[in-house]
Amino acid sequence: MPSIHDFATWEPLLRLVQAHQTERLAAPGGYLTGHISHGSWSVPVRWPDPRPGQALLVEDMQAEFDAVERVQHALRADGMDGISFMVESGPDGKTVLNLFDAGPAVESDIGSPYLGALVLVEGAVPEPWRRLPEPVPGAGPAPSADLTLLERTLRERLPDAIGATEAEIAETEARLGVVLPDELKVLYRVTRARWQDWGDDYDYEAEDRVADAVGCELFALDGLYIADAKSRLCPWRYAATEAVVTSPDAAVQGLVGSPGWIVFGDNGGGDRMAVDLTPGPAGHTGQIIMIGHEQNVGAELIADSVTDLVLDRRRRDRGGRPWEQPPVVARVNVRSLDSVEAAAHPELEVLGIGVWEGEPLGLAPVVGLPRLRTLRASPGTLADPLEIAELTGLEYLGLGPEEWRVLLDAGAVPRSVSAAVIEVKGDRHPLPIVALANELLALWDRPRITRTVLEGRLGPAA
Known part of the structure; x- marks a missing residue:
């Protein structure tokens, strides 16, 4: 069996992707993404419509199963847990396959074309996992x-x-x-x-x-x-x-x-x-x-x-489930709390800012709170990302690419952070996201995400 970095390993899957997503690959700048690990996968292959009055049968998806199993076999042979990929079609008719090996510092996030959490401190676990009775x-x-x-x-x-x-x-x-x-x-x-x-x-x-x-x-x-x-x-x-x-x-x-x-x-x-x-x-x-x-x-x-x-x-x-409720955990969005001020409380540990239709929000009300350790803010919801530098007790930070860019350019990424996530909204090309992640990993001298580019022409189906 060829290696995971051999185009032949991927050819059956790529042929399926090309057949199912011809228009998207042919569009200018078109690309498709996926992830495969030992026990699960997310690939851009559409399942067929079931026959009237019947459920889908294994035989209906057998080609996908076989193609994925080929990749999984290569993963096991190469001693890898999983791999993400991006498929593009070159202007000369070649198929370009980008393989991303997240390495030991990035958690897998199956179902997402982007990245899981970047573990910036080796062996770090969230505060609830450190709590004893x-x-x-x-x-x-x-x-x-x-x-x-x-x-x-x-x-x-x-x-x-x-x-x-x-x-x-x-x-x-x-x-x-x-x-x-x-x-x-x-x-x-x-x-x-x-x-x-x-x-x-x-x-x-x-x-x-x-x-x-x-x-x-x-x-x-x-x-x-x-x-x-x-x-x-x-x-x-x-x-x-x-x-x-x-x-x-x-x-x-x-x-x-x-x-x-x-x-x-x-x-x-x-x-x-x-x-x-x-x-x-x-x-x-x-x-x-x-x-x-x-x-x-x-x-x-x-x-x-x-x-x-x-x-x-x-x-x-x-x-009750007090660990899911204010004042310890607070969510500001169109359905929950309507301001950061409403979330501010001395016991606040987790602040999430989600779907928001108003003006971007400021973080001044939560600066200085003694227990605040987690901040997740959807892209575009913060008025001034540099206010994050004043949240000196954060151990986890989730921000959009633009907000991370502001912090990186200003040298203001909080050094208290043990894990971070790049929150992606909408369809964003993976390469800039991977480059941004590697900048964050470099700040903590953690192993980077590696990229391998394979090119080939898809032959006729066997």
Whole structure:
């Protein structure tokens, strides 16, 4: 298989792009963009219309799948995670392919022809991902936690289950670096939930019996893990706009993750079930929480104890979502707050300026706020980008190309920033955006985005 930098690797995909986008490529200055990684892709190939009364079939898109798979194979062979590309047609009939290797300092942003966040400080993570749980003096197990009742109920429901030995439990505690709570130990002493214990062939009925007995899809003992912040991956572009807030009446702390969240199961839909050893002010040690796979912060209270979970005495408490609301997170746009003044508050951490129809906005009202760490401003919404230099606590900054140009020319890019994004509105040629990104990366002496240009003529389809 040719390398990712061989025109032959791309020829089947380029032929498809040319066939589907002939007019756009033939237009003066015409170009098309896309991105391919190991598990996903966004390419400028139109899917066919389905037959009347039918859904699209795999065979309808097989040519695209095969062409993308060829590129993915080359990525794996060359040890690359992904690559962005831009296709142009030269005046002499040649096809020009620009390949962009973002390198280790740029996060992938599938679906966008431009760039994800530029990570300017190696290893940096947003503030919510650095936040640890607060101590809650006096927190203890729920009155409903009953080890005797829990064990009796589980043994009645799973009379033939194979339980974990004390040595296996101790091994798990050593691996996790935490002592398992007593209720979880009781649960695994009854069943260690290993599929190998259910016969030579995977016994789905046995798995279902365990799930019905426990109240969730139970992980094997050696599948337990700690849902700390590192386990909840999120790109800077989105993570920097999150905040960690725990209200005084919250049962669960509004964290990204915690060293006291021990995941032991799943609800069947990708949401993780965990025992919570670091509860909120109104919670109990050992309560059961559900960590949603569609949220980046917080968890939902499911039951006050493992006993309550098994006996189906659930207490669904989503609580409020203070980390998404003013004054900590504020959004100024045509649908939300109508001014920067309205967003200004000593607790403000995240300020987003979105679609705006009025005069450009000034940032003076938020200068000097002690906790402001994130600013995202859509292109053209700021009256004077140089005011950003006065926001000395920023760790994340998202601006349009023109605003970045003003800061770069003035030498006023805040050095406190750990990650940055170039916000692109409308159809902008990628090359100037890549050049701008490389200027920002150079300020922090980070690896640059590299560009490789390939040229060739597309032969007839094989």
